[in-house]
Amino acid sequence: MTKLQDVLDEIAGEAAGASDRGVVAHYIPELAKVDPNQFGIAVALPDGEVLTAGDAATPFSIQSVSKVFTLSLALGKLGDSLWARVGREPSGNAFNSIVQLEQEKGRPRNPFINAGAIAVADLILSGHQPREAIGEIVRFIRYLADDDTIRIDERVARSETEHGDRNASLAHFMRAFGSIEHPVDHVLGVYFHQCAIAMTCHQLARAGLYLASQGQNPLTGAQVVPAQRARRINAIMLMCGHYDGSGEFAYRVGLPGKSGVGGGILAIAPGIASIAVWSPGLDLVGNSKLGTAALEQLTRQMGWSVFGA
Template sequence: MAADPLQAILDEITAEARDATERGKVADYIPELACIDPGQFAIAVARPGQPTLTAGDAGVPFSIQSVSKLFMLALALGRLGDRLWSRVGREPSGQAFDSMLLLELEKGRPRNPFINAGAIVTTDAVLEGATPREALGALLRFIRAAAGDEAIHINDRVAASETATGHRNVALAHYLRSHGNLRNPPEMTLGTYFHQCAVEMSCAQLADAGRFLVGGAGAPRLVSKARTRRINALMMTCGHYDGSGDYAFRVGLPGKSGVGGGILSVVPGVASVAVWSPGLNHYGNSRLGTEAMERLAARTGWSVFGPEGKGG
């Protein structure tokens, strides 16, 4: 059987990443992430109904951090539907992921569900009528069903590390509570949120888990087509915080990043792509992961805006 030409592209991109001298800076404000080797790199492409292709360190587990927000958002929309949007907006923030500035100006309603304040509200919404154990169990079941892998788990050491050092998130939660936009005790919502961010997956598992947002034959049917479209739209406009416009310009695909160095991108109707490199750029997104996605989009023609032509 002929080799898949996409595998050669992934191998090329991985070799280029291995040779990079500028790798970004790991998220050292979370002690458990500060010791991660920035020399690691992985990429995986999952096309529904076809074998998942990988290159680099694609079997190494890492903390998905804010990539978890898109799975919790899918869960929240399944439980609350459009009622969620009365508590969180759908607009880009133009601010850092943990900024309090807009939250103060806009009276406790976060701009979108992918900045920290918005994700805390989303987690709080899933907790209504549930215990933290039940909410986290539902999240893990959703991710495992999406990936087709029961081995995915939460790293308790990372969760404890975030609990001990997440002072800004504590401030955000209490500010939300002061405006009546947190229904559960802040400690309860934050404990759930910190454990949610500590979900641990490999690049191959993350690519597989993103197939439910791809659509088409063979993709897991976990949410409706309309909801898939809306989650992808939010990933495009808000998935990389104040770097979302830059990622859309360079890559042209919906994507969600995390400070663990992971990025999950979706090529609607075609594939789910995960990249991982722990070093971050100044936006808090994977530096080499973003560059790798830019190269992949250019070499495959994958973009919601059409294939790349000459010029820039």
């Protein structure tokens, strides 16, 4: 693993000296306060080893990276019947666009745009109060990461709630079409709190390891999701994980991945590793600028692209 650690150190060193770091998300005021001069990367291997560089022990708001875990949880509850409510196609539009939602009669294009994730939160809420559903999501992520210290950043959750008019519009629009069954404020309460979960790169890489291991936790042998479902989640991550920048990410990095406007990205090298990278500055479509560059460099040097070395 000497080469891998050397590559991570090299990537972190270059990130530390980067001048163009992107712009932190400003539409959620708490995220606007985050220091952009931070960069962390962690690679979790199936044998349990986690290699890190930079600020890999600094917690950050995972935001839309949480959608990978809520999709896994909802599929465990509902199976493939979930797809009657949410599509599986790339959107080609901004993550919070309402235009496509109107054209397609309230059925979100995929579970990783905001409308799709709100619909998934509605499904997880079935039979629960919002607090119970939020607790179930946090417990699932703690289980995946084997870390009970993972928590919700309540300041970020409050900031999202106070400035969540766009998401509320999406939710009300879907409810008008019958795509959401629960009260909008309950669904949004779940959604805002899942996005406000704070994790480190080390924790996030560890939590994603089941997707690199055919749905199994390689350290305990527990089957988190069936192998076929893990492959399909990875496929959706590859096609839809970076909103209208998904094609560019696949072109440059060549791995399934899911980004968040907190600057985090979870990427999966199937059969090899789960990778988490974080740098708060975003590019024009809302993905971590340095994080994407770091993953491009990592896959190039390690030959980890799913499309070949």
